[in-house]
Amino acid sequence: MGNISIIEKVENAIDEIRPYLIADGGDIKVVSVDNKNVVNLELLGSCENCPISELTLKNGVEETIKKHAPEIKGINAINS
Numbered sequence: 001m002g003n004i005s006i007i008e009k010v011e012n013a014i015d016e017i018r019p020y021l022i023a024d025g026g027d028i029k030v031v032s033v034d035n036k037n038v039v040n041l042e043l044l045g046s047c048e049n050c051p052i053s054e055l056t057l058k059n060g061v062e063e064t065i066k067k068h069a070p071e072i073k074g075i076n077a078i079n080s
Contacts, residue, residue, distance in 0.1 A: 009069035010039050017064050021047060028061065037073045039065060048079060 004012075010030050021027050026047030031040040041061070047053050054077075062075045 006033055006037070006069055006071060010065055010072065013065040013068035014061070016068075017060055020060075021045075024050075026050065026053075031078055033072070037071050039072055039075045040078050041075055042079055043077050053077070 007030065010033060014028055014030060018027065024046055026043065026045040028047060029042040029044055031042050033039050041057075043050075043053055047056075050056070057075060057077055062072075065072050065075060
């Protein structure tokens with residue numbers, strides 16, 4: 001297996017949890033990974049206005065991303 005970029009690792013992590021987000025009418029789009037290894041995400045669909053989206057991001061999304069890409073320092077929802 002060749003070198004996988006950090007963005008590919010993040011996308012793979014999101015793909016792992018995407019079915020759960022879609023089941024609730026939402027989704028997440030990876031916008032960028034900055035030079036401090038923070039992932040900028042855009043919340044889509046029902047995730048945009050969900051009152052527990054912050055909790056989902058911290059406990060589900062960030063944890064899954066860090067499992068796939070341990071070099072990630074954190075996540076940031078650009079539209080929350």
